[in-house]
Amino acid sequence: MAAERSIPAYELNLEEYWHLIVRRRWVILFCTVALGGFSWLFAWLNQPPPVYSSSAQVKVEQQANLAELLMSGRAGYTDINTYISLVQSYAVMQRVAKRLGLIPKDATEEDLRANPEYLDEVASLRDAIRAEREEDTNIITITAIAASPEFARDLAQATAEEFIAYNIEDKNRRIFEAKRFIERQLKVVAERLRQAENAVQRYREEHGLVTIGEAGEVAAKVIADLEQQYRQEAARLNAIRFAFEELKQRLREGWDYRGVSVGVEVSPYFAQLNKRLIELALKHTELSTELTEAHPQMRELREQAMDVLEAMLDELAKQAEMSQARLEEIQKAIADNEKRFLGAPDEALELQRLERAV
Template sequence: MTAYSSIPLSLRVNENDPRAGIDVPGLWRILRRRLRLFAAAAVLTLAVVMAITFQLTPIYASEARVVLNARETQALDVSAIIAGISPDAATVDTEVQLIASRSLARKVADDLNLYADPEFNPTLTEEEGWLSRLLPEQLRRDEQISETVMRERTLNRLMEAVDVQRAGITYAIKITAESRDPEMAARLANAFAESYVVDTLDQKFDTYELISNHLDEAVAEHQEKLRIAENAVERYRADNGLLSAKGSLLAEQQISDLQAELIIQEAELSERQAKLFGVNRRLSLGANLDGISDVLASPVIGSLRAQQAELSRRRADLENRYGPLHPSLDKLQSEEVELSAKIDAEIERIVGSLRNDVDVARQRVTTLKQSIADLRNSLTDDNQALVRLRELERIADVNRRNYEQLLQRSQQADLFENLAEADARIADEAFVPTTPVFPNTKINLALGLLLGGAMGAFMIVLAEIFDSGLRTEEDIERQLGTKLIAAVPLLSAARLKKAGSQAETYVLDKPLSPFAESYRTLRSALVLGSGKAERGQVVAITSAVSGEGKTVSALALGRIAAMSGDRVLLVDCDIRRRVLSSQFSSDDVTIGLAEIIGGEALLDEALVDDDRSDMTVLPVREDRSGQGDLFSGRGFAAFLEQVRQSYDLIILDTAPLSAVADSRAVASAADRVVHCVRWKQTPVVVAKNARKILGEIDTVLMGTLLTQVDVKAQSGYGYQGSERYYGQNGRYYAD
């Protein structure tokens, strides 16, 4: 079976039929029976889409507008030196590129300190991946990303968040900024607009600064005076040794550094004196020095103590073994005395080291104090020279102020009017948005519905492809090459409980039910067959595997035929499981089919009457499957010839074809064979295999009996066969 053969006919198109097309009613039936699957897939997909939508971080957008000035002012004629913006299309597009440039983005990032914002600085949220942690330390990337890389990444994020476009064919430029924070979105848009306007002014200032060269004659004199005054200050400073560091005299800086070093050295001296004081106190009290920190931290003392402990352990061991007078104990005692002396010597060395450390620290403090005193004496002499230095600095400051004032006045006099006007202005400031532009809940809802429908349709197609059971008359004819005799409705446990019946007796308890009517259809096919292939006394009821309703069908057919006045013999040919025989067992009867075939007893001695109908049953009393082939010999054929004389209908309940070889012999001995297939459960491959077996033996296959059909679900597969009438013509039945 190919994948194509599993697709329902309603989904296929016959390419050879010019009138072929989509089977719309068939598609509707598929949708109706798979409605729950479709709804589940659609709802789940919609739920996933909406869950993702609500989990996404909302993005807000705000827009500012900048307008280029189309007016031109001619208060001062400087057009030969610098030209203003000509507001044509190319110029406006150029200004759009300038606003979207990296240099302007860098200014905005600096102004808003976006390098400290995790939204724009990805290095603040990046974590070292698990793969990089597996690499050797020398192969990992640097723990700290360089400042340049961090800034460039921030600028990349910022430029992605800002979009600059020309507003139609006007002189206005739209600056749209996006951010997770609505206030930040408005700040970004306004910052770009303001930075652009300021940048245009800065560009004008830079250009006009070049024009100031014509004032060289007026400025040069004061510039030279300023240079001479400043040189005098520096020369006097160098001649008198008034060197400075970080805005103060060098001597002052040195005193500050030495005082800081003095504080550290005095702290160290205090610490070491405290340690020495503790040692001296313990010595004065006659206490042991083993408890001081330096002794405890000494690895030499630790090693000697370990040796001492080992000698003690050995001495104790010898005393326990040989007594206190053993000669080896004298040697151990001498070693202990020697070891104790070493420990005392090491402790004395440590104490001496502490005293030496105190002396060294005291000498350092004394030296630092002396150095500070010398520098202070030198600083006194420098302060006297500072008086003349301050005078020279005041002269330099006066020259500097005069020079700056002259330069400023000359610029104001010549270029003030043009410098006061920018080439662009902010038309609309960005406002704080109240609703996000992403995610768009309405669009995502529509997308979720669309994807849900597509997923539902996809799941229906998959379900139809992988639904390998046989469901309709068309399936049976196409897959098995046989006709459908009848479709037997499913008897659910609830229905049986309500009727107070069992599947084996339901045709007797509910003779007007659709279940009983299906077996009347089967009997009618047996009785009213138009050809030899459709008529006969001996009928074998078989199936591919167990659980197909074969035995129940044999019982129901026999009882329906008996109710119609036929003389019916039901023979249990399943000699291994003997399911049918177990329903008609009797302890006082020990003769069955095997004994009759073997000629060990008479037929009348083995027959059992059905107490619910006029049907007669021939059971199997014991398993003789290991005693030879029971059905291939002459005994079974003679048995069938004998019962043909006494009964109108002989029903043979066989074992499954795929499980037992005996079933093939039974089927070949019958006039006709009815193949039972469980609705939607029997795999097509298994049913085909059984059909192939029946085709290989000498028998007449009457058709297929579709058992345990869910009538309600069956209606969704089409209207082929009589099963559709069970729901539409319910008034004809009493179930």
């Protein structure tokens, strides 16, 4: 068996490496350039498009919504987050698209919804807008992102301006709606007020009340006046009755030409009779100096005087009856008013309820 022979290993030194590189330099250079070129080409082909951003800021005020206060009875405050959502809303983006000329300015809402291209334009603008609140402020920062700096600038500015315009128009619309609501309510309230006033007026007329506070005072004053009238009429009746009895006594015992003194005013007719009696007495005194009592003229004078006295007696009796009837009427009026005065609190309560409705 033949003995195995070992082959010595060959090792390259640095000089040989260098000579190898020099001999293959074009291959190495080509591979390096090719790999670099392919890497650059791959990176260039896959690089993202350039993105530009522009920002605009809008300050919003959280004021009480007067329209909502009038229409719903409570003060409404628009939250700033609502404004942020409104910036990216379809209504604002539609206005921005028209302003930038991306969709026709005269396009109606129906045209926009019927055309997918218009909707895509509005949607793309909405995706390009970001709105956020500056920390602890009422300032909204609107950021527009676009492929060109000019479009980003115009988009941010247009969005801010259209948001302000839309917000103003919306507030004006709410104010006009509140105005129309108030006008309608004024008509309703005016009609209710008229009905309430008529009810109060009818109640006052039916019960003779002026106001709640005056009801008792008026009733008390009326009763006091009636009582005063009763006392005066009673004194007059007593005076008439006394004069009647005195005159009747004079006629029984023998009469004379003296006038009848009553002390109160009886009636104009009684005053004329009394005046006539005094005139007859004066004439009797004048004639008595020349004529006797048996003279026909003197007898005629006495007959006239007797007629006057009897007429005065009848007038006193008539006035006494009238005075008595007047006293009864006053008594009845006092009783009615006292009864009414006792019922005044209930009537006052009802009147108060009606006046509250006014």
